[in-house]
Structure formats: C-alpha cells, structure tokens
Amino acid sequence: MSVSTTVTEPDKTTTDSAAPATAPQPRRSRARWRPRLHHFVQLCVIVVLLASWELSAGRLIDDLLTSRPSEVFPTFWSWVVSGELLYHASSTFKDAFLGLLAGGGLGLVVGCVLGQSQWLARVCEPFITAFYTMPKHALIPLFIMWVGIGSELRVLTAAAIVFFLVFYNTFFGIRDVSKNLVDSVRVMGGTAFDVLFRVMLPSALIWVFAALKLAVPQAIVGVVVAEMLAGDRGLGFLVAMHAGTFNSDGTFAAIFALLIVGFLVDRLMNLVTRRALLWKNNDTTA
Amino acid sequence: MTISTKETATSPQATEPRRVVFETRGMAVGFGDRPDVLADVDLKVHAGEFVALLGPSGCGKSTILNLAAGLLRPRRGEVLFDGRPITGVNTSVGYMTQDDTLLPWRTVAANVALPLRMRKVPKQRIQQEVSRYLAFLDLQHAAGLYPAQLSGGMRRRALLARSMIYAPELLLMDEPFAALDAQMRQQLHADLRRAVHSTQQTVLFVTHDLTEAAVLADRVLVIGGGPPGGVVAEFTIPFGAERDPATLPYEDGFARIQQELQEALTRARVPKQKEEE
Numbered sequence: 001m002s003v004s005t006t007v008t009e010p011d012k013t014t015t016d017s018a019a020p021a022t023a024p025q026p027r028r029s030r031a032r033w034r035p036r037l038h039h040f041v042q043l044c045v046i047v048v049l050l051a052s053w054e055l056s057a058g059r060l061i062d063d064l065l066t067s068r069p070s071e072v073f074p075t076f077w078s079w080v081v082s083g084e085l086l087y088h089a090s091s092t093f094k095d096a097f098l099g100l101l102a103g104g105g106l107g108l109v110v111g112c113v114l115g116q117s118q119w120l121a122r123v124c125e126p127f128i129t130a131f132y133t134m135p136k137h138a139l140i141p142l143f144i145m146w147v148g149i150g151s152e153l154r155v156l157t158a159a160a161i162v163f164f165l166v167f168y169n170t171f172f173g174i175r176d177v178s179k180n181l182v183d184s185v186r187v188m189g190g191t192a193f194d195v196l197f198r199v200m201l202p203s204a205l206i207w208v209f210a211a212l213k214l215a216v217p218q219a220i221v222g223v224v225v226a227e228m229l230a231g232d233r234g235l236g237f238l239v240a241m242h243a244g245t246f247n248s249d250g251t252f253a254a255i256f257a258l259l260i261v262g263f264l265v266d267r268l269m270n271l272v273t274r275r276a277l278l279w280k281n282n283d284t285t286a
Numbered sequence: 287m288t289i290s291t292k293e294t295a296t297s298p299q300a301t302e303p304r305r306v307v308f309e310t311r312g313m314a315v316g317f318g319d320r321p322d323v324l325a326d327v328d329l330k331v332h333a334g335e336f337v338a339l340l341g342p343s344g345c346g347k348s349t350i351l352n353l354a355a356g357l358l359r360p361r362r363g364e365v366l367f368d369g370r371p372i373t374g375v376n377t378s379v380g381y382m383t384q385d386d387t388l389l390p391w392r393t394v395a396a397n398v399a400l401p402l403r404m405r406k407v408p409k410q411r412i413q414q415e416v417s418r419y420l421a422f423l424d425l426q427h428a429a430g431l432y433p434a435q436l437s438g439g440m441r442r443r444a445l446l447a448r449s450m451i452y453a454p455e456l457l458l459m460d461e462p463f464a465a466l467d468a469q470m471r472q473q474l475h476a477d478l479r480r481a482v483h484s485t486q487q488t489v490l491f492v493t494h495d496l497t498e499a500a501v502l503a504d505r506v507l508v509i510g511g512g513p514p515g516g517v518v519a520e521f522t523i524p525f526g527a528e529r530d531p532a533t534l535p536y537e538d539g540f541a542r543i544q545q546e547l548q549e550a551l552t553r554a555r556v557p558k559q560k561e562e563e
C-alpha cells in the first residue's frame with residue numbers, strides 16, 4: 001500500500017496513443033487465477049521469515065519482546081473465535097467509515113466551491129498548503145480536549161485527515177479541467193449547470209478517486225492512532241493495551257490484524273477505483 | 287489596410303445572392319495590451335458554402351473561429367452572425383478543434399448524443415439521430431467504446447458527428463485532421479465532403495495546408511501579412527460540390543490552383559510594412 005503524503009496525480013496516460021481501432025470491447029479479463037512462479041517465491045519468503053522468527057525466538061532474542069509465531073497465531077485465532085477481533089475491528093472500521101464520509105463529503109464540496117473561483121483560490125492557497133503539510137495526527141490532543149476520548153475523537157481524526165486529501169485533490173481536479181472541454185460543451189449548448197455536472201465533476205472524479213485510494217487507508221491509520229492514544233476499543237487499542245502490559249503475543253496478534261486490514265482495504269480500493277474509472281482503463285496498467 | 291487582391295483561379299461561378307451566415311466588418315482583435323493580431327478584416331461566409339481559412343501558423347486563424355463561436359470579442363469593428371452581433375457563446379455553431387474534446391468518461395454514442403441531450407431533444411429522437419450519424423460516419427461498431435479505445439481517425443469522426451448532429455448553422459473546424467497520417471486524412475476528407483454535401487452544411491475550415499484547403503473548400507481566404515494580419519488573397523475553387531477529394535489533385539487545373547495558393551501563402555508570411563519597403 002502506497003502511503004505518501006503528496007498529492008496523488010492521477011496517471012495521465014494521454015489518450016493519444018490509442019488502442020488499435022479493432023479493439024473490440026473494454027478489456028474485462030476474467031482470466032482464472034493460477035499460481036505463478038512469483039506466488040511461489042512470495043510463499044517461500046513468508047515461510048522463511050516465520051521459521052527464522054520461530055527458531056530465533058528464545059534463542060537469539062528474548063521472546064518476551066518478540067513473541068513467536070506459534071504463540072501469536074493461537075492468540076489471534078482465539079480472538080477470532082471469541083468474537084473479540086470482530087468487536088475491535090468493526091469499531092475501527094465504523095469510525096474510519098464515518099470519518100471518511102464526513103471528511104470526504106466536506107472536502108468534495110469545499111474543493112468544488114474554491115476550485116470554481118480563481119480569486120478565492122488565490123486567497124486560500126497559502127493556508128491550504130500550510131494545513132496540507134501539517135501532520136494531522138498532531139491535532140489529536142486538541143481533539144481530545146474538544147470532544148473527549150469517545151467515538152467522536154476517532155471519527156474526527158479520520159475526518160480531518162480525509163478532508164484535506166479529498167479537498168486538495170478535488171480543488172486541483174476542478175482547476176485542472178481543460179478549458180477546451182468546457183468551451184466545447186458551452187458551444188454545444190451547455191448551461192453552467194451542464195458544465196459543472198457533465199464536465200467539471202466527472203473530470204475532478206479522477207482526482208477524487210486518486211485521493212480516496214490514499215484517504216481510505218489514511219482514515220484507518222487516523223482511527224488507529226487515536227485508539228492508541230485514548231479510548232477503550234478498536235485495533236489500535238488492542239495493540240496499545242497488549243504492548244502496555246508487555247504481552248508480546250497479543251501485541252503481535254493485533255499488529256497482524258492491522259496487516260490484514262491494510263491489505264484487504266488496499267485490494268478493495270483497487271477494485272472500486274478500477275470499476276469507477278472503467279473508461280480510463282484502456283489496457284494501460286496491468 | 288488589407289491588401290485584398292481578389293484573385294480567382296478560374297472564372298468565378300455564377301453567384302446567386304445567398305444569405306450571409308457569418309460576417310466580419312472592419313474587425314480588429316488582439317490580446318491583453320499587445321498590438322492587434324488581426325485588423326481591418328472583412329469576410330463573409332454564405333449559407334451552404336465551404337470556406338477555408340489558409341495561413342501560416344500564428345496568423346490568427348483560430349482567433350477568427352473563436353470570434354465566430356462567441357468565445358472572444360473583437361477590439362473594433364463588427365462580428366455578425368445571421369446579421370446580428372455575437373454577444374455571448376454562439377450555440378448556433380458546431381466547433382471541432384484540433385484538440386480532442388470528446389468527454390473521456392462517455393462512450394462514443396453518449397458523446398455524440400450530448401448536444402441533443404443538452405438541448406432537451408426527446409429521447410427517442412436522440413436515439414434515431416445518433417444511430418443515423420454513427421452509421422453515416424461508419425462508427426456503429428464503436429458506439430459503446432470509450433474515446434481512449436478509439437484510433438485517432440475514429441475519434442475525429444466521433445467529434446465530427448458530435449458537431450454536426452444538431453445541424454448547426456455554421457460548422458467551425460480548426461485544423462481538425464492535422465494530427466492524422468496522410469492516408470487517414472484523405473479518408474476523412476472524403477467523409478467530410480460527403481457529410482457536408484448531403485446535409486448542405488455551411489463550413490468555415492481552418493488549415494495551414496494549402497492542398498487540404500484546395501481539396502475541400504469552395505472558397506479559400508488566405509490570412510496573413512501581419513501583425514496585424516488580414517485577408518491577403520481570396521480564391522474560388524471551381525470543382526463543384528460533388529468532387530472527390532481523393533482524385534481531385536489529378537484534375538486539370540488543380541496544379542495551377544496549388545501554385546497560386548503557394549504564392550499567396552508565401553506573400554502572407556511577409557509583414558505588410560516590409561513588403562511595402
């Protein structure tokens with residue numbers, strides 16, 4: 001999962017080098033998955049890592065600190081069975097989702113409004129940049145002061161992070177819209193309404209999806225950090241609590257849960273983005 | 287003043303009085319606080335006519351089309367459409383630019399349908415018109431494809447279909463085929479002539495390629511001599527409406543027209559002041 005803090009430009013593969021005219025249909029490859037060499041290598045890497053961890057724990061390094069796979073996985077499994085994992089994971093997801101909705105929605109609206117006006121944009125530019133580069137997690141203590149340590153804190157943290165990502169990309173997305181495209185639609189008889197909804201927003205959506213691909217994992221990171229700092233539930237809380245009591249089995253099991261969550265979310269976002277930007281996927285990136 | 291040496295390659299056709307669709311009178315235009323790009327431009331486009339604006343790069347050809355589309359205002363003089371000054375964006379024209387202005391998130395059919403949808407034409411009519419135009423420009427099989435999946439030539443044809451489907455009074459074309467290879471361009475010249483002939487479309491076509499101008503147009507205006515530039519010469523191309531752009535270059539008299547256009551184009555590159563010295 002790529003977690004960078006820069007604005008993600010959508011890959012602007014120019015449409016000029018087009019696929020041959022004979023390209024029959026959008027490429028919807030439903031090719032059956034089959035194991036390849038690199039899958040095998042990946043599996044080997046995992047096995048080797050786990051084995052060397054298992055073998056070195058207690059011998060080369062203190063297993064009080066590193067635990068060992070043969071203890072981490074049973075702990076993890078016991079959480080799965082008892083429902084504890086579901087309880088904490090669903091709390092994390094719920095808060096991240098709410099933060100995503102609130103921050104993303106607001107970012108979209110504010111980005112559209114500011115992106116429309118050259119003058120407003122010029123006024124706001126330095127503020128936007130300053131806030132964009134500031135680490136939003138530093139606001140968590142302030143948020144605790146404002147809203148306490150409940151669910152509101154976690155949602156607010158996620159929302160603050162997502163807001164800036166989505167706002168920034170929408171803002172630049174709207175401003176990036178080709179003047180030619182807008183003019184051509186106006187000459188065809190398009191109203192200001194047509195221009196906004198048929199040109200501006202769809203254009204900006206490429207950028208918004210690029211932002212979401214970052215924002216969704218970042219929302220989870222925000223919630224997890226908030227959970228670690230304060231509160232009584234969530235995957236971040238699990239990590240912090242077990243680490244706080246020197247329970248390395250539990251800490252690693254919780255980290256493992258975060259690993260899986262991150263992986264799944266990234267895959268999901270890939271799927272969603274590819275579906276939504278179907279028109280753009282003319283066989284450019286495999 | 288413009289040196290509007292009116293030349294006719296062969297005897298001018300019998301000119302019946304026709305409605306003037308687009309006209310400029312003493313028009314001057316420029317950008318910012320820089321000097322005029324064009325000045326004292328008088329030109330007319332009649333209904334049903336195919337007029338080409340030919341001139342060196344940067345002489346102000348696209349600027350004239352932008353004036354006609356109402357995207358730009360003149361500094362002086364008048365720019366008239368149907369006898370009235372253009373005040374806002376002119377939605378009575380179709381405008382096909384050199385850039386690809388297909389909306390990439392819409393399929394070919396949806397792109398071609400767009401002008402009619404925005405004009406609130408009934409759904410069923412839209413469907414009929416879209417299939418008619420797609421068939422006419424040989425795009426039926428591409429209806430469901432996105433622009434990124436099309437070849438350059440198909441994209442040009444989709445743009446042509448989109449700018450013609452609402453039967454604009456005047457079709458503006460700005461070097462529409464410049465990016466295509468020679469063979470594809472020839473094919474599109476034939477398609478364009480066919481489409482224009484069957485719909486009696488009035489066209490104002492910009493190019494810097496004199497053969498393209500001669501092959502397509504009924505009348506060629508050579509722009510240049512600036513800055514500020516203007517109409518340097520005017521030619522009537524005599525080959526009639528049912529010509530075949532592919533074989534036209536081998537017709538008698540075509541070589542002479544080409545040569546005269548070449549000379550006019552050479553003159554258009556020289557600023558007027560220098561010419562007078």
Ligand SMILES: Nc1ncnc2c1ncn2[C@@H]1O[C@H](COP(=O)(O)OP(=O)(O)O)[C@@H](O)[C@H]1O
Pocket residue numbers: 317318323341342343344345346347348349350
């Ligand atoms: N938007 C603009 N702002 C400033 N100058 C412009 C603008 N558009 C065109 N020009 C200038 O006007 C002149 C004519 O441009 P244009 O009409 O595009 O030429 P052509 O289409 O004949 O190549 C050029 O010198 C160009 O630099």
Ligand SMILES: [Mg+2]
Pocket residue numbers: 344347348349460
């Ligand atoms: Mg031009």
